[in-house]
Amino acid sequence: MKGLYEDLLDYAASDYYPFHMPGHKRRLQSFENPFSFDITEIEGFDDLHHPDGILLRCMEEAAGLYGADRTYYLVNGSSCGILAAIHASVSTGGRILMARNCHKSAYYGVFLKSLVPSYTYPQIMPDFGAFGGCSPLQIEKMLTEHPDTEAVIITSPTYEGVVSDIEAVSKICHRHGCVLIVDEAHGAHFGFQHDFPESAVLKGADLVIQSLHKTLPSLTQTALLHVKGNRVSVEKLERYLSVFQSSSPSYVLMASMDSCIRYMRDEGRQAMEIYAGRLHRLRKNLSEMTGLKILDSHKRGTCDIFDMDISKIVISASGTGRTGRQLYDYMLDKYHIQAEMCTDSYVLFMTSLADTEEGFRRLEYALLQTDERWTSGKEAEHTERSDLSVSGQVMQRPAMMVKPSEALEYPMEEVPLKDSAGKIAGDYIYIYPPGIPLLVPGEQIGQQALDRLLCYQESGLKVRGLSDAQEKKIKVLKDT
Numbered sequence: 001m002k003g004l005y006e007d008l009l010d011y012a013a014s015d016y017y018p019f020h021m022p023g024h025k026r027r028l029q030s031f032e033n034p035f036s037f038d039i040t041e042i043e044g045f046d047d048l049h050h051p052d053g054i055l056l057r058c059m060e061e062a063a064g065l066y067g068a069d070r071t072y073y074l075v076n077g078s079s080c081g082i083l084a085a086i087h088a089s090v091s092t093g094g095r096i097l098m099a100r101n102c103h104k105s106a107y108y109g110v111f112l113k114s115l116v117p118s119y120t121y122p123q124i125m126p127d128f129g130a131f132g133g134c135s136p137l138q139i140e141k142m143l144t145e146h147p148d149t150e151a152v153i154i155t156s157p158t159y160e161g162v163v164s165d166i167e168a169v170s171k172i173c174h175r176h177g178c179v180l181i182v183d184e185a186h187g188a189h190f191g192f193q194h195d196f197p198e199s200a201v202l203k204g205a206d207l208v209i210q211s212l213h214k215t216l217p218s219l220t221q222t223a224l225l226h227v228k229g230n231r232v233s234v235e236k237l238e239r240y241l242s243v244f245q246s247s248s249p250s251y252v253l254m255a256s257m258d259s260c261i262r263y264m265r266d267e268g269r270q271a272m273e274i275y276a277g278r279l280h281r282l283r284k285n286l287s288e289m290t291g292l293k294i295l296d297s298h299k300r301g302t303c304d305i306f307d308m309d310i311s312k313i314v315i316s317a318s319g320t321g322r323t324g325r326q327l328y329d330y331m332l333d334k335y336h337i338q339a340e341m342c343t344d345s346y347v348l349f350m351t352s353l354a355d356t357e358e359g360f361r362r363l364e365y366a367l368l369q370t371d372e373r374w375t376s377g378k379e380a381e382h383t384e385r386s387d388l389s390v391s392g393q394v395m396q397r398p399a400m401m402v403k404p405s406e407a408l409e410y411p412m413e414e415v416p417l418k419d420s421a422g423k424i425a426g427d428y429i430y431i432y433p434p435g436i437p438l439l440v441p442g443e444q445i446g447q448q449a450l451d452r453l454l455c456y457q458e459s460g461l462k463v464r465g466l467s468d469a470q471e472k473k474i475k476v477l478k479d480t
Ligand SMILES: Cc1ncc(COP(=O)(O)O)c(C=O)c1O
Pocket: 076, 077, 078, 079, 080, 103, 105, 155, 158, 159, 183, 185, 186, 211, 221, 222, 223, 433, 434, 435
């Protein structure tokens, strides 16, 4: 049996095209043998946990590029930045308002700091089944109802590229004395070209977390935490960054971040210009499809969508009677195009400025041809799916019976998933990607939520957090 490295090299030599992370697309930016400069904190190379030399200068450069007051390098992805941001902004046991479509790392922050979460539920786009933006009005209402809220965390852009009105949300938060944390993990490429949204850093957010690796040419795990203003104690933030980051931060990763920042500073705007042109052509041609449907930027102004990131190519298969899983598999098997993820109704193809002209043409050809095949002639699917608007992210509003950190301390039992309605969830239940919990420990499992989970399984999606390998059992709080 070959090792992982050999398998990866074989894969790299194949003709599979990556419409997924990381944003360097295995081509833009390259290093000599990484072993040759993989060091530890030796003389002259500073220390990420106490920077006063080259790393400090690198982080200042990044702050300058994004317009932040301070920027921290993250070597454990946006996940560690989100954990540190939450810990630095809310006192132990305090209250946080979070968008229900936050990434699981935000939920883990809530668990670790024993926080009481309140949720704002973004609307679901009826034709796509994906989340819209966060409603400033809803946030205002929630903060008025819960004046003890210390911080608000929202995801903008979402995985699918939906941007919320950060300026409005930040004004509301600050009026209520709250810190605004924006998970901008999918928006490190924002602000470099006018067809893309502006970063939350310039829209009033206090802490903004971006994964460089998701949308820019930088190695996996590299991310940034930006600070604006002085609502959050820098001392606390740095303490928590030390808790959640490795004590041996990789110089290979940090060199990758610095290369990425320099690239964006020197060549980024021009590269983004070419990239935007390619995206516009692709989107225009894909708008001709009749069965498959592209999520377009005309959604602005509906479902609290303030802006859309044009880089995310989200294609719904619902109009062809197929599932997102079927489209995902078809693109992979027939065209060797690897998408980022699928839900039961759509597929997400992630593009970046490192994509080639050829890559764009392959994607366009594959989707147009598939649309043609699936809507006419013998491959047309005539069976109507019963619940085409359901996506991996549609959710009910489960009642929180016990706070997450307490629920996880309760005695647990395993019950068959199909019989779990009315019980209280003992684990995070989610589809990955995107890693947004459908159920959080301590929440009551409603019949509708359960039906959704069973429906996701039926459509080929993997439900994570169940307690057996066959995904038939769920951990619940004992005697509930
Ligand atoms: C919205 C969002 N936030 C945060 C994260 C975590 O980012 P990272 O993988 O850089 O830790 C992800 C990962 O997919 C994400 O989609």
